[in-house]
Amino acid sequence: MGNVNKNIEEAARATAYVMERHEEIKNNPLRQKYHFEVPAGWCNDPNGFSILGGKYHLFYQHMPYVSEPGDYKMYWGHAVSENLVDWEDLPVALAPVDECDGGGCWSGCALELDQKVYLMYTGLDARNGMQQGQCMAVSDDGIHFTKTEDSPILADTLCEADKKDFRDPYIWRQNGEWNMILGSTKDHFAQALLYRSNDLKNWRFINTMAESLGELGSVxxxxxxxxxxxxxxxxxxxxxxxxxxSVYLTGNFDYPAGKFFWDTYGEIDWGMDYYAPQVIKDGNGRCIMIGWMNSWNWMPWCDGTYYTSKMGWCGGMALPRELRLDELGRLHFEPVQELKNYRTEPAEMVSETAGEEGISIETADNSHCEMIIDFNLKGTTAEIIQLEVKSNEKEKVLVNLNLKLGEIEFDRSHTFDHLKSKRRCSFRSVSETACRIHVFIDSASVELFTDDYMTCMTNTVYVPENADRIKIRGIGGMVKILKVQSWAIKKN
Structure with a gap:
């Protein structure tokens, strides 16, 4: 089998290095308390989010020896959970040590078949000018993986699509055969390609499953x-x-033709730090989504530097969310119910009014908490409802619900981090008389949900430990608060 053991050997070496570094950084105050976070090094896209052996498995893009993106080659990290909240780090799964992936083991998926676990991923082929090809690794125990001899099992698009952008396989079983969708581009217009196979190794091109004229970007x-x-x-x-x-398209799939026709187009998360979500269907029929909580330097608000990189790590995942579809074809993204098991020390405030000076909200732990805030819009005269979090005398994060303009703004421009940026999106309350915001605050992030979980904003935030003040105020009038429910979030 040639160099099949090189992956296991280098994965073990990388794992040992990462866990040694983790011991040095695990108590840093900017480490997240209840989000998944890379133990050390760099982390980006979730890969192979799956249920294997009755447990949730999360593979992810990982660079064990460095903590910021660059020329270093990509590995796959690995973690496991029984409840989507408590994650156990497992050994590194893939290392870029074979010819098929010598330029890096990039994004892909995982599946279980005949008591084996298969990883399908995009490898940058060191023999062919780092051309992208689809590779496979297999494991008997779901932890230690061996690359297959015939990788890349798909080295050509088999169509007119650009072979330089031909990546990120996602596989599912339907009508007795394997289906694989790949991201691609043609003439600088994004498209998705569909392939089918009977054995996971021999693939045939079916169709350009989804294509665009610019509305889906360039790749x-x-x-x-x-x-x-x-x-x-x-x-x-x-x-x-x-x-x-991060875009979703809702529509209908013509299976024989291999063509997807969409009628609804939406953004999954309007925050500055959410990318590459993956979805699984669990044993209860729920569709669960997890996404990377950070940003690439090609995004408009990112300058290419990463605050915690100098401390030895960078990257993690946003909270897992359950998806539901409404009658208009819109998706709703609600944090999974398992998070409720970590609520402690509940507090409640009812029937308050706030003006420009604002009123303070005290939870048992303002730096690691959950809040559900209900506003009475009928009794509110303010043009803007403002929520201030992670603040002290110098730093603050502002969430502005502009009732006049119908938009919501997340403003982290008043923090000491380099990412001094703002993000806005449309705000449409599901009721003319009431509005709810659901907020999760962790050591280095704020996640916001509103519009019955249709509008989400995920953002990393870096402030000192003492920046833990929370306030609600009305700008240009008074805001009527119906109720504030809060909990500290604590893991055992």
């Missing part, structure tokens, strides 16, 4: 395809689409 990355309530949904992470970086 389609990290496609995911699944079904909810009789409708098919395609996730893509586009390049060159300005402020959009």
């Amino acid at each position: 389609c990355e990290c496609p995911n395809f699944f079904e909810i309530g009789g409708k098919h949904i395609l996730f893509i992470s586009p390049h060159g689409l300005n402020l959009r970086k």
